[in-house]
Amino acid sequence: xxxxxxxxxxxxxxxxxxxxxxxxxxxxxxxxxxxxxxxxxxxxxxxxxxxxxxxxxxxxxxxxxxxxxxxxxxxxxxxxxxxxxxxxxxxxxxxxxxxxxxxxxxxxxxxxxxxxxxxxxxxxxxxxxxxxxxxxxxx
Numbered sequence: 001x002x003x004x005x006x007x008x009x010x011x012x013x014x015x016x017x018x019x020x021x022x023x024x025x026x027x028x029x030x031x032x033x034x035x036x037x038x039x040x041x042x043x044x045x046x047x048x049x050x051x052x053x054x055x056x057x058x059x060x061x062x063x064x065x066x067x068x069x070x071x072x073x074x075x076x077x078x079x080x081x082x083x084x085x086x087x088x089x090x091x092x093x094x095x096x097x098x099x100x101x102x103x104x105x106x107x108x109x110x111x112x113x114x115x116x117x118x119x120x121x122x123x124x125x126x127x128x129x130x131x132x133x134x135x136x137x138x139x
Contacts, residue, residue: 006040011062018060021045022052072114080108 006014021034031049035042051059084099084107094103105121108114 015060015062018048019057022048022060025049072108072112072116076112083111
């Protein structure tokens with residue numbers, strides 16, 4: 001039987017598992033039985049118990065993920081893709097008929113009010129450029 005990797009679960013699901021496991025232990029179940037049933041190592045269960053005893057159920061809740069918030073969401077890239085895939089850059093006032101990374105960056109700044117790096121524009125626009133080049137070659 002293949003083991004499940006709990007890291008693939010979303011944060012709220014893992015939080016619910018932690019809370020439920022500690023509640024089961026508080027009602028008399030053995031930590032080893034809970035660990036085996038959930039597929040976690042027993043040391044993880046004991047860490048949850050220690051956190052619970054120190055800070056209650058709030059200590060088991062999911063913490064906010066640290067780091068800078070994302071400026072340009074995935075849904076924005078989807079919208080961007082359809083805006084630039086359906087139109088020629090000249091329709092938006094650009095001097096060339098094929099999109100360049102710099103033009104995409106400028107378009108994002110103008111349409112969405114967000115500045116992104118060359119690396120981000122490069123990473124997110126690679127798929128579009130492959131499709132654009134295929135269309136250009138086929139035309």
